Structures are given as structure tokens and as C-alpha cells.
Amino acid sequence: MSGVNFSDNSICPSIDNFRNKIYSTVYSLITVFGFVGNGFALYVLIKTFRQRSTFHIYMMNLAISDLLCCLTLPLRVVYYVNKGHWYFGDFLCRISSYALYVNLYCSIFFMMAMSCTRFIAIVFPVQNLKLVSERKAKIICACIWIFICVTSSPFLMSGTKEVGNKTKCFEPPSGTDTHKLVILNYFSLVVGFSIPFLVILICYTGMIWTLMVNSGSMKKQKSMQTKAIRMICIVMAAFLISFMPYHIQRTLHLHFLMKKGSSCDDIVYMQKSVVITLCLAAGNSCFDPMLYFFSGENFRRRLSSFRKPSVSTNLTEKKKKKKKKKKKTCTVNKINVESHKREEESLRGIDDKVVSASD
Template sequence: MTGNSSSFKLDNTTRALFLNVNTSIVISVIYMIVTAVNLTGNGLSMWLLIFRTSPKTPSIIFMINLTLTDLALGAALPFQIAYQLQGYHWKLGPKMCSVLTLVFYTNMYCSILTMMAIGIDRYLGIVRPMRFRQTRFRKSIAVLSCLLMWGVVLSVLYPLMTTDLTFEIQELGITTCFDVLKKDMLPSISAWAAFLFSMVFVLFLFPFCVTTFCYISVIRKLARDSKTVQKKRAIRLAIIVVLVFTVCFAPNNILLLTHTVLRLFYKESIYMAYKLSLCFSCLNSCLDPFIYYFASKDFRHKLRQIINLKSLNSMDSMKMERKESFYSSHYPVESPEGEHSKMRSTT
């Protein structure tokens, strides 16, 4: 954070980042790989979720919402790649900078809240199937929940939409985009504190705790009552979700809070570490299709049909349906015979 550009003096850590060509290339290459995997995996996922998966259960609606945010990130990443390769020189103006920054952080926090919603849905469907039978997420509530997520995230990130996030660094002859922030972006230290608290604690830490509780409860329930296949699949799903939180989201939010406090009160910087963590936060968009695979039985079947994986014969498929039907969180559950005949007709 700084004042106006005429009186600004770049700190050594941030200057080193801007002048380090190798770091810029590495980050750009990671973004290129993420873009390719993101658009391919989530494009296929969106097609399967919208056109090949039925009925549209609450979990499927949440997955569609998550895929939408991932595709938006995939569409925005090429602009970030160009910015990096041009030496952190932004040429597209303040409005486009605000849009790009908003897409980055909206993807992160909408993903976090959506994964929390999927975890809650599975918790209610598996751990509390009778007690909450009448209060489960239904389609309309799921849609409203997605809209509420967007509303909460956009409300917290409102300063990013109303502030010029570009900054001219005269000593390097570049104009940055969200790499150097004006201290008067927010009116006071208390406003900065509220902004950071909302991002780190409300949009990250609280959903992380809720999601962890839900998946631990699901695993404990299945460990007591379920067959081996269902239990292993639930454990894999929980591992992937926790991996996304710990690798993609936790470092960025922790470093964001640490870097901001250091800049506001001690004039220190850990910006290079934060920049790298922001890069790795984008990897969540590549891991989300794996969440769909383990979370949705219908998604698994349709994906296997598309890529011609004949891993289950007819009898195994029918047995698997019988094992999973009691604990499935996707309702209403179709009979094994009905699902099997539908798969034969669409193959």
C-alpha cells in the first residue's frame, strides 16, 4: 500500500519481483497450464452437468455454480499471462484491471463457499438423512444459496469494483494492476481491518471449519455403516477437498493477511511469496472436476460413458447401485435397473 505515485518509493522485495524475469516466466507457465486444464476439464464438466446429468439435485446445482466460476477464471487468465510476460505492465486500463482482479478473488471465495455447500448437502444426506428429511436443500433453495454466495462475495469485494487498482511506477516505467495498492483505497485503518477480516475469516476460515466438520462426520458415519467402496470414495473426496483448501486457499489468505499487516504497520513486505500463493490458488479450478467425480454418482457414470471406460460390467454396476442407494445424498434415487437401462440406451 502506498500514497500517490509521485511520492512513491518501491520497496526492495516488490522491486525484485518486478525485475525477476525468471519468476515472471515460471508464473506465466503455471498460468498457461492451469488455463489449458481449466478450460478442458471444466468445459467437459459443464457439458456433463447441464446436458447429461439428471435430475438436477442440489449437489449438481452447486457443482454447476462452481464450474461457472472456474470457467470465468480460465477466460481471465490469458490477460494475466500477457501482463506477466510484458514485465508487469498493464495496458488495458483501470476498468479491465478491476474486472480481472474481481474474477480472481470471486473464483477463490465462491469456490470456498460452494464446497462448503456441497459438504453440508452431503452431511445432511448421509449423517442426518431422517432428522433433516424435510429441511434438505431443494432445487430452489440451492439456487438461492448460490445467488446468496455471489451476493456475499461481491459485497465483501466491493472496494475492488470501485477503486482504480492500477498504479504507475515511474522508476520502472510500468503501470501495475493490483500489485501496488493505494493506501487510500479504503478510508481508514479500521476499514482495512474490516476488509481483511471479511476476506480471511468470513470467506475462508469459517467455511473451512464447516467443510472439515461435514466431511469428518461423513467419513465417521460411513466407517460404521457403509461398504468398502462407498467409504473409500468418501475418503478420497474428503482428501481432495482438504487438499484444495490447504494447498490452494490457505497459503494465499494467510499471506494476504500477513503481508497487509506488515505493510500497514511495519513497512515490510513478503509480496513475492504472496504473488506465488495467488498463482497456486488458481490450481483449485483444475482439481474441482475430481470433486465432481467422487461427489456425484451420475457424473461418474456419464464421464465413463464419454471416455469409454468399461471398468464395471453389468452385474458389477447393478451391485454398486444397490450398495450406494441407501447412503446417496442425491435424491430422488433412481433404481439400479432404471439407471442401468438408461445407460444402455445412451451408449
């Protein structure tokens, strides 16, 4: 699915230069921003793990998913910089394809879980304590990982291909493999995208309705409202910009592969659309740090509390130094007093001896 070359388009102009430039540039940017953003977020979340909540657990899993995907993107960059020649073996080719799709659908499902958590907290605040817990969040995360890893396993089937004197990776299927991939596509389109998107829309509709009905002047109500609005904006942007174009285009692309006698203009247009939408899908790793910072539960407070320990340690060190100085002065004073007492006792002893001698 990542490739853009068709088996019957030798007459049509190649878009290899376009593909290599776009993929290498975009994947490089995603790698840098994805590593920095998600790496920093994960570092803060781990450091402030004692303040964990259900939202915190989902954010940690989302950051881990993004970082695992970012680890494989440099391999894609090298591949496209070398004009479509794969140097890393069949195993890493399969893992690179697999990691991208695992990250894509883990992101969707973790966003759905976070949206449901926020929905329950706003719409059912009384039942929130019973329905939402850290233990349940961990179980849900484990189920998401297992489900996505198992259902994405067919993407491990597409490995390297020898085309001329080049070893190719991320190439589209041909023949009977296309029909199998169409079935897999519809499964992922319905289960992996449409159902989570529908659940998120229902959650956001309920959240907006509840916040509008219960809109008050309380600070807590306003902060909850701003958090919810931020989360809605970021998640909807991720779906509309990153996930939706890719799933629509992928479905059209697979049907286009099965169709014969297409014009060169249609083939070139379809090839370029594959490149653009796949870049948008991979770019979801850059959306998630925005989700942590702008709508994450107390994430900015975690940042401030993360800075405080360094300040508090400096203060405690200063206090310790002051205490040490006080102890030193006290011990010096004690020594002086004791020596003074000894001198007095010795003088008294001399006086007594003199008196006894005079007697």
C-alpha cells in the same frame, strides 16, 4: 494484493524477472487445464441435466465460477509476458482482480454447501428428503453468488496506476488504502475462509464417525463411504494447498506493508511468498474437476450415460433401415400379387368371350 512491489524498496533487488516468469507460466497452465477440465465437466452436466440432483446444481455453479475466472487469466498472462505493462484499460484491470476473488470465495462456499449436503445424506438419511431439495439448492447458490459478488466489490476499487512510462495493474495498496484493506482482509479471513473451513471440518468429522459406526458389508454403504472419503481428501487438499497458505500469507503481507524499516532479505522473501501463494490460490480452478470426477454424485455414470445416446441412435437408425427394407419387400410382393390377380381376371374375361362366341 496481486502485486509484489513495495513503495520503499528501491534499494533492494527487484524480483520482477522471477515474478513475470512464475506468473506467466502458472497462469497459462491454469488457463489451459481450467478451461479443459471445467469446460468438459460443465458440458457433461448440461447434457445430463435431466438427471440433476442438489449435488449436480452445486457442481454446475462451481464449474461456471471457475470458467469465469479462467476467462480473465489470459489478460494476466499477457501483462506479465510484457514485463508488467497493462494494455487493456482500467475497467478490465478492475474486473480481472475482482473475478479472481469472486472465484476464490465462490469455490470455498460451494465446497461448504456440497460438504453439508453429503453430511446430511450420511448422518441424517431420513431427514435428507425434507432438508435437501433442488429448489433449496438453487436458492442457496443464488444467495452465495449475491453475497460473494457484493462482499468482493471493494476489490473493484484497485485499478491501473501510471508508474514511469508503464501502466501497472494488480499493484499493492499504499498509505491509508492499506488500513482499509487490512479490515477487508480480516472480514474475508473470518467469514470467507475460517467459518467455511470450520463448518467443513465439523461435517467431515460427523461423516467419518457415522460411517465408522455403521460400517457394513452392503454395497451401497461401501460406495457411499468411498464417495465421502474421496470428497474429504480432495476438499481438504484444496483448502490446505490452495486456500490456507494464501490467507495466512496475505494477512502477514498486509501487516508487513504497514511496518517500516524492514531488511531487504525480508522484503524479497515476502515478495516471493506473495507470488507463490497467489499462484496456489488461483490453482483452485484445477482442483474442482477432480472433485466432480472422483466424488461427484454419479458423475462417472453421467459420462457413461452421455456416451450411450450415440450408441442407441446408431441402433435405432439400423432398425429403421431394416424396417424400410421390410416395407419395400412387402410393397413389391403386394404389387406382384395384384398384377397376378389382374392377369388371371383378364384371362377369365377372354375365356368367357370365347365361350360366348362359340355358343
